[in-house]
Amino acid sequence: MNSSASAPATPAKQNDFIRDIIDEDLKAGRHSKVITRFPPEPNGFLHIGHAKSICLNFGLALDYRERLPESGTRCHLRFDDTDPAKEDTLFEDGIQEDVRWLGFQWDGLYHASDYFEKMYEYAEHLITAGKAYVCSLTDAEIKQYRGTVTNPGQASPYRDRSVEENLDLFRRMRKGEFKDGEHVLRAKGDMASANMKMRDPLLYRIRHTEHHMTGDKWCIYPMYDYAHPISDAIEGITHSICTLEFENNRELYDWVIDNLIEYAKFPSRPRQYEFARLNLNYTVMSKRRLLELVQGNHVRGWDDPRLPTIAGLRRRGYTPESIRAFCASVGVAKANSTVDMAQLEFCVRDDLNQKAPRVMAVLNPLKVVIENYPDDKVEELEAAYWPHDVPKEGSRKVPFCKEIYVEQDDFMQDPPKDYYRLAPGKEVRLRYSYCVTCTDVVKDETGEVIELRCTYDPKTLGANPEGRKVKGTIHWVSAKHAVDAELRLYDRLLSDEAPPAGKDSEFLNAINPNALQVLTACKLEPSLASAQVGDRFQFERQGYFIADIDSKPGNQVFNRIVTLKDSWARAHKK
RNA sequence: UCCGAGGUCGUCUAAUGGUAGGACACGACGCUUUGAACGUUGGAAUGGUGGUUCGAACCCAUCCCUCGGAACCA
Numbered sequence: 001m002n003s004s005a006s007a008p009a010t011p012a013k014q015n016d017f018i019r020d021i022i023d024e025d026l027k028a029g030r031h032s033k034v035i036t037r038f039p040p041e042p043n044g045f046l047h048i049g050h051a052k053s054i055c056l057n058f059g060l061a062l063d064y065r066e067r068l069p070e071s072g073t074r075c076h077l078r079f080d081d082t083d084p085a086k087e088d089t090l091f092e093d094g095i096q097e098d099v100r101w102l103g104f105q106w107d108g109l110y111h112a113s114d115y116f117e118k119m120y121e122y123a124e125h126l127i128t129a130g131k132a133y134v135c136s137l138t139d140a141e142i143k144q145y146r147g148t149v150t151n152p153g154q155a156s157p158y159r160d161r162s163v164e165e166n167l168d169l170f171r172r173m174r175k176g177e178f179k180d181g182e183h184v185l186r187a188k189g190d191m192a193s194a195n196m197k198m199r200d201p202l203l204y205r206i207r208h209t210e211h212h213m214t215g216d217k218w219c220i221y222p223m224y225d226y227a228h229p230i231s232d233a234i235e236g237i238t239h240s241i242c243t244l245e246f247e248n249n250r251e252l253y254d255w256v257i258d259n260l261i262e263y264a265k266f267p268s269r270p271r272q273y274e275f276a277r278l279n280l281n282y283t284v285m286s287k288r289r290l291l292e293l294v295q296g297n298h299v300r301g302w303d304d305p306r307l308p309t310i311a312g313l314r315r316r317g318y319t320p321e322s323i324r325a326f327c328a329s330v331g332v333a334k335a336n337s338t339v340d341m342a343q344l345e346f347c348v349r350d351d352l353n354q355k356a357p358r359v360m361a362v363l364n365p366l367k368v369v370i371e372n373y374p375d376d377k378v379e380e381l382e383a384a385y386w387p388h389d390v391p392k393e394g395s396r397k398v399p400f401c402k403e404i405y406v407e408q409d410d411f412m413q414d415p416p417k418d419y420y421r422l423a424p425g426k427e428v429r430l431r432y433s434y435c436v437t438c439t440d441v442v443k444d445e446t447g448e449v450i451e452l453r454c455t456y457d458p459k460t461l462g463a464n465p466e467g468r469k470v471k472g473t474i475h476w477v478s479a480k481h482a483v484d485a486e487l488r489l490y491d492r493l494l495s496d497e498a499p500p501a502g503k504d505s506e507f508l509n510a511i512n513p514n515a516l517q518v519l520t521a522c523k524l525e526p527s528l529a530s531a532q533v534g535d536r537f538q539f540e541r542q543g544y545f546i547a548d549i550d551s552k553p554g555n556q557v558f559n560r561i562v563t564l565k566d567s568w569a570r571a572h573k574k
Numbered sequence: 575u576c577c578g579a580g581g582u583c584g585u586c587u588a589a590u591g592g593u594a595g596g597a598c599a600c601g602a603c604g605c606u607u608u609g610a611a612c613g614u615u616g617g618a619a620u621g622g623u624g625g626u627u628c629g630a631a632c633c634c635a636u637c638c639c640u641c642g643g644a645a646c647c648a
Contacts, residue, residue, distance in 0.1 A: 014588065014596090041648055083647060139646060148644055150576045184646055194577040196644045205646035224648050247579055248643045274579080276641095281585090287648095329597065331587045333580095336641050340585045343598050353611060389611055420609070429607050464607090473607045541608050568609040570600095 016332035018056070018273055022064065022239060031238045033071035034064045035268070038099070038106070039228070039242075041080045042091040042212075044287050045302045046098045046310045048323065048344075052278040055327035057241060058104040074107035076235055081113050082227045084211035092212075094302075098310040103320045110235060112227045113213045118264075119222050119230050120174065123185060123203060125263050127166045132203060133159055134169040135186045142184075145191070146199050152192035153199045159188065173206055176219045180206050185220075187255065197248045198255070201225055225249055229256040233266035240270045243277040244334065250274070278330065279338040282492040282512075283308045284499055289507060298511060305559050306493045306515045316490060317536055317546030317561030322351040341492060345562050352536060352544045352561065357385035360398065360431065360475040361539040361558075362523045363487055365405035367479060368452045370436060373402045378480075381461075383432040396527045400433050403479035405523045407541075410474040411452060413441065416572070420472030422452065427465070429473040431540060435460040475540045482523035485556040488548065489517040524556065531556060538564075 015023070025031045036057040040050065061075035077099060081087045099106065126132035135158045137145060147153030161169075173183055185204035193199055203226040208219045222230075232240045240253075250272045261269060279285060284293070285308060293299050299306055305316035313323065326347040330339050360383075380397040411422040422428050427437040440453035457465055464470075493515050499507035531537070531547045538544050543563040550557040 016587090039648095043648085080648065086647080142646075143644080146644060148576085150644095152576095153644085181646065196577080199644085202646055207646080221646095223646075228648085242648095244579070245642055246648085248577080249648095250578090276580090329586075333587070335580055335587095337586060340598065343586070346598060349610090358608075358610095387608070387611065388606085418609095431607060433607090435607095462607090470607085472609080475608075538608085538610085541610070564608075564610050566609070571609090 017334065018060070018239070018241060018275065018332055019063075021273060022060070025238070026068075031268075033068055033073045033238070034060060035072070035074055035076070035236050035238045036060050036241060037076040037078050037232065037235065037237050039078045039080045039231075040095050041083070041086070042088060042095060043083070043086040044091060044291065046095055047285055047290065048280065048308045048310065048313065048326075049278040049285050050098075051102060051310060051323050052327045052330065052332075053241070053243070054099060054102055054104060055324055056275070056332055058099075058106075060239070061107070075104075076108045076110055076237070077106035078110040078112065078231060078235070080224065080228065080231075081111050081211070081213060082222050082224060084207060084209045084221060087212055089212045094311065098314075101310065101314060101320055102323060108235075110231070111213050112222075112231045113211060115227070115231055115234055116214060116218055116222070118234065119227060120220075122230060122260050122264060123222075123226075124167065124170065126187070126203075126259060127170060127185075128163055129259070130163060130188070131259055132166070132185055132187050133161050134166050134173070134183050135159070135200070136183050139181060142202075146196065147191070149196060155191050156186070156200065159200070170204075173204070173220050174218070176208070178206055180208055182206060187226075187252075189252075189255070195248055195251050197225070197252050201252055225252045226256055229253045229270065229272075230260065230264075232270040233257055233261070233264070233268060236267040237270045238268050240272045242272060242274055244274045244336070246272065247274050274334065275332050276334055276336050279336075280308060280341055280344065281338050281497040282341045282494045284493065284507060289499075292505060292508070296508070298508060305488070305490050308493075315548070315559065317544065317559055318348050319351050319355070319536075322348040325351065338498070348562050349544070349565070352538065354390055356536045356538045356544050357394065358387065358538045358540050359385075359528060360477055360525045361485070361487070361528070361542065361545070362405045362407055362475065362477050362482075363489075363519055363539075363542060364408040365521065365523050366408045366411060366449065366452060368404050368406050368436070368454055368476070370402050370404070370454050370456050371439070372455045375402055377401060378478075381432050398432060398525050398527070399478045399481045400430075401478050401480055404430070404476045405479055405482060406452070406474055406476045411438070411449065413449065421474055422472075427468070427470050429460070429470050431473050431475050433461065433476070434458065435465050435470050475542075477523045477525050479523075481526045483526055483529045483556065484554075485522045485524045485528070485558060487519040487522045487545070487558050487560065489519060489560045491515050491517070528556060536561070
């Protein structure tokens with residue numbers, strides 16, 4: 001079940017509250033098409049939380065375009081670049097790559113900065129209409145005048161400047177006659193409003209900073225609350241979807257639109273709707289914490305496979321389809337929630353089960369000598385790439401000879417009764433090969449098991465042993481033919497379900513020391529010598545792996561994407 | 575404390591006045607040359623209290639709890 005990049009195969013999903021709203025809008029004739037947008041600020045890397053928003057916004061356009069062909073239904077990618085101090089083209093490139101990789105294509109690439117001239121014009125209109133004024137209070141004074149959540153604020157002494165004076169000051173702000181922080185443009189809201197966002201919110205601030213798109217054309221920049229609704233309205237956005245923390249901003253969003261719509265003749269009257277952002281346990285999602293992990297060298301960069309960044313998940317080996325399926329499975333709602341990492345892991349297993357050919361790799365090798373097998377004989381055994389329940393064809397030959405490696409975990413000296421693998425005197429099936437019985441255990445001087453001696457039953461190739469039942473099947477590789485490899489075993493970033501809530505770096509203490517475990521003495525079946533970077537496999541009984549970019553000829557490097565479910569290990573954890 | 579938004583199985587999410595359902599997770603069983611996958615199956619929820627109604631997760635009242643809001647960030 002592959003899907004093309006332009007038509008993601010997201011599972012059939014039920015309606016969410018956003019789709020309910022859109023359906024009603026369509027039914028009531030408020031809109032004849034739907035236009036959404038994904039509006040990242042180009043100041044960092046995208047993570048799986050953004051993927052939820054991407055799937056929602058682009059998914060809406062895909063869904064409704066299907067229902068309303070030729071309507072102009074679409075989704076824009078818009079960079080919300082109103083703070084030149086933080087933003088960079090570098091981030092824009094990464095964001096575009098991530099959106100594309102997830103399987104979506106935007107119908108138009110925009111920048112909030114495309115509209116700076118319009119925004120300026122609208123600001124002058126607001127001033128002329130007596131709705132905005134230039135305030136010359138300092139940063140600290142503005143804060144003080146604003147009051148608190150329980151106490152009303154008080155009016156700025158500059159609130160009653162004349163239209164002429166405001167216009168003059170604002171034009172001189174644009175010309176660069178003032179220093180940063182000297183003046184700001186504010187909306188005339190209500191200093192007693194219970195919504196702090198309405199207490200004469202700032203619309204423009206002075207920033208003598210080069211902007212990555214507009215260069216040095218501007219030295220005043222609009223604030224989010226002013227730029228966002230205008231950008232939406234100019235682009236004809238019908239449903240402006242954002243996360244819950246913007247609920248208090250909606251009143252201001254509407255204020256901006258309402259005070260400008262007649263003058264500006266916007267093509268749409270956008271409405272803002274808020275949904276709950278994605279939270280995942282056992283990891284961190286905030287920009288700040290992600291940045292701290294990267295800058296503090298707690299991980300190896302933005303694409304470290306331990307990170308929930310899109311780049312990290314990509315390198316880890318997650319498929320875009322699995323991430324889309326995950327986003328569909330968590331739904332869209334308004335209740336704050338934290339999704340279990342197991343849900344994400346299920347989605348990638350579920351996808352890879354159909355896509356990843358099965359091969360054999362021994363992570364922690366234990367040598368086995370098959371005593372009754374001829375010294376120099378090598379058999380090429382047929383091994384299917386796919387299990388019986390995956391409808392795909394294909395196989396390769398795996399060499400079998402007298403000396404092989406098996407997994408250390410697949411031998412126990414003194415096993416519990418329900419242990420199906422190797423133990424002294426016990427017989428197991430070697431996957432795609434013979435059944436062998438352990439006859440002797442070789443130990444070094446410290447008592448550590450360094451080698452197993454076994455005998456094989458020549459009548460068990462492709463046939464069940466006679467008169468007895470062999471329950472266990474283990475994987476193996478030929479010692480003589482094995483390919484050496486480095487395996488990077490990844491696990492959850494944090495040991496704790498939820499990182500400490502503190503504002504400081506306390507969460508660093510929760511980092512799982514085993515989130516990355518590097519194994520350098522691994523033995524792979526020879527077919528893996530030709531694996532290409534990005535190829536995914538299931539290493540039977542171990543998990544799904546992907547060939548990493550660090551692979552060199554003669555030294556393959558694989559990342560573990562996710563383990564297989566292991567009900568035996570789970571049952572014996574205690 | 576004020577304003578805003580929320581509260582349904584362990585987790586995520588449906589049901590919008592008419593059988594509280596699905597997925598993940600967990601357990602049991604079956605199948606198995608992957609202790610995988612798959613199949614069957616089990617346990618498991620409407621924050622509390624009143625009220626309206628033949629009937630309430632849903633409507634009303636009240637209380638409790640959680641999250642967000644006082645950046646010249648988004």
